Amino acid sequence: MNVPFLNLPYQYSALREEILSAIDRLSQQGFFTLGAEVEAFEREFAKFSGLPYAVAVNSGTSALHLALLAARVGPGDEVITTSNTFGATVEAILYTGARPVFADIDPHTANLDPAKAAAAVTGRTRAILPVHLYGRPAAMDEFARLARERNITLVEDACQAHGARHHGKPVGDFSLASAFSFYPTKNLGAYGEGGAVVTADAEVAELIRSLRNHGQRGRYVYDRLGYNYRMEAFQAAILRIKLRWIEQWTEHRRQIGELYRERLANARLEMPADDPESRPVYHAFAIYVDRRDEVRQKLKAKGIQTAVYYSTPLHFQKAFAHFGSGQGSLPATERACSRVLCLPISPELTFEQAEYVADHLVEIVGRNA
Numbered sequence: 473m474n475v476p477f478l479n480l481p482y483q484y485s486a487l488r489e490e491i492l493s494a495i496d497r498l499s500q501q502g503f504f505t506l507g508a509e510v511e512a513f514e515r516e517f518a519k520f521s522g523l524p525y526a527v528a529v530n531s532g533t534s535a536l537h538l539a540l541l542a543a544r545v546g547p548g549d550e551v552i553t554t555s556n557t558f559g560a561t562v563e564a565i566l567y568t569g570a571r572p573v574f575a576d577i578d579p580h581t582a583n584l585d586p587a588k589a590a591a592a593v594t595g596r597t598r599a600i601l602p603v604h605l606y607g608r609p610a611a612m613d614e615f616a617r618l619a620r621e622r623n624i625t626l627v628e629d630a631c632q633a634h635g636a637r638h639h640g641k642p643v644g645d646f647s648l649a650s651a652f653s654f655y656p657t658k659n660l661g662a663y664g665e666g667g668a669v670v671t672a673d674a675e676v677a678e679l680i681r682s683l684r685n686h687g688q689r690g691r692y693v694y695d696r697l698g699y700n701y702r703m704e705a706f707q708a709a710i711l712r713i714k715l716r717w718i719e720q721w722t723e724h725r726r727q728i729g730e731l732y733r734e735r736l737a738n739a740r741l742e743m744p745a746d747d748p749e750s751r752p753v754y755h756a757f758a759i760y761v762d763r764r765d766e767v768r769q770k771l772k773a774k775g776i777q778t779a780v781y782y783s784t785p786l787h788f789q790k791a792f793a794h795f796g797s798g799q800g801s802l803p804a805t806e807r808a809c810s811r812v813l814c815l816p817i818s819p820e821l822t823f824e825q826a827e828y829v830a831d832h833l834v835e836i837v838g839r840n841a
């Protein structure tokens with residue numbers, strides 16, 4: 473059997489007519505950036521996210537940058553975050569002129585550990601930026617308490633967590649502003665780049681609307697230094713079509729996740745614990761195994777594609793290492809990165825394929841005695 477990690481062309485085949493006609497309609501109207509299509513997507517994505525405002529931008533990285541600017545993060549400030557994430561989390565902090573401060577993850581969840589974050593707070597800490605890694609919500613109510621007690625702003629990296637919930641609230645609702653990505657492989661993916669900032673604060677939404685469009689208030693009135701972070705109308709149209717499917721796709725991901733959990737329960741590997749009061753959306757299904765690369769090769773020999781997010785933590789990367797404290801400074805992160813393996817879990821994956829993956833994996837790693 474052949475099990476691809478993702479199959480975006482297959483997803484397109486079901487949506488092709490609708491997507492082609494939306495692109496044709498916009499081309500005939502001559503609307504290519506921002507405008508009515510982007511505004512309609514913003515309303516629909518805000519509703520889906522359970523927050524009053526969504527501001528669409530050109531990438532998740534831009535969304536993070538603007539969310540941090542809205543939190544008044546700037547030079548001289550520190551922002552506490554995880555090293556077990558995509559580089560954009562830390563790039564966005566550096567774009568503001570602030571300094572990233574790495575705190576370790578909770579080994580049971582792979583997300584930023586609130587106790588480790590609390591220990592990293594200094595007089596310069598302006599914000600904490602937890603990441604909902606693999607679509608599994610970070611311990612946001614604990615971060616919210618910490619932020620209140622220490623007078624720190626929260627910003628969420630929800631780039632992998634469309635539709636995730638934590639303790640009765642949607643992700644994004646715990647902080648001043650949250651960033652989502654619509655990179656093609658994300659749970660909600662554009663046909664190119666895209667992102668959004670979601671917020672409950674009307675002033676923050678207004679500020680971000682201005683920042684993404686050259687700092688303008690109205691046309692050719694520049695109130696502040698801004699950016700060209702506008703979303704393209706084609707991407708908004710494609711995202712609107714896909715948004716109608718995301719709940720169904722997410723349910724499928726969750727069922728595959730359950731199947732993996734059941735079939736792998738006794739296998740000689742670790743799976744991060746899910747909080748029973750959270751709704752993870754399984755952007756990825758991560759397991760942790762010894763001799764990860766060998767296991768990966770053996771799965772590949774059976775036709776099973778896997779991925780490794782992320783094999784090298786950010787505090788070991790040349791671009792960011794000088795903000796960290798080197799080998800051994802974040803032991804849970806370092807252990808997770810050396811052992812993580814992500815199994816296929818896309819909406820296109822069949823249950824038969826998932827069973828095939830799980831059964832071969834058990835055969836390769838063995839069962840606990």
Ligand SMILES: *Cc1c(COP(=O)(O)O)cnc(C)c1O
Nearest residue numbers: 531532533558560631653654655
């Ligand atoms: C994808 C991603 C980003 C960046 O999003 P882009 O749209 O690729 O710029 C940031 N953080 C995390 C955790 C991501 O997965």
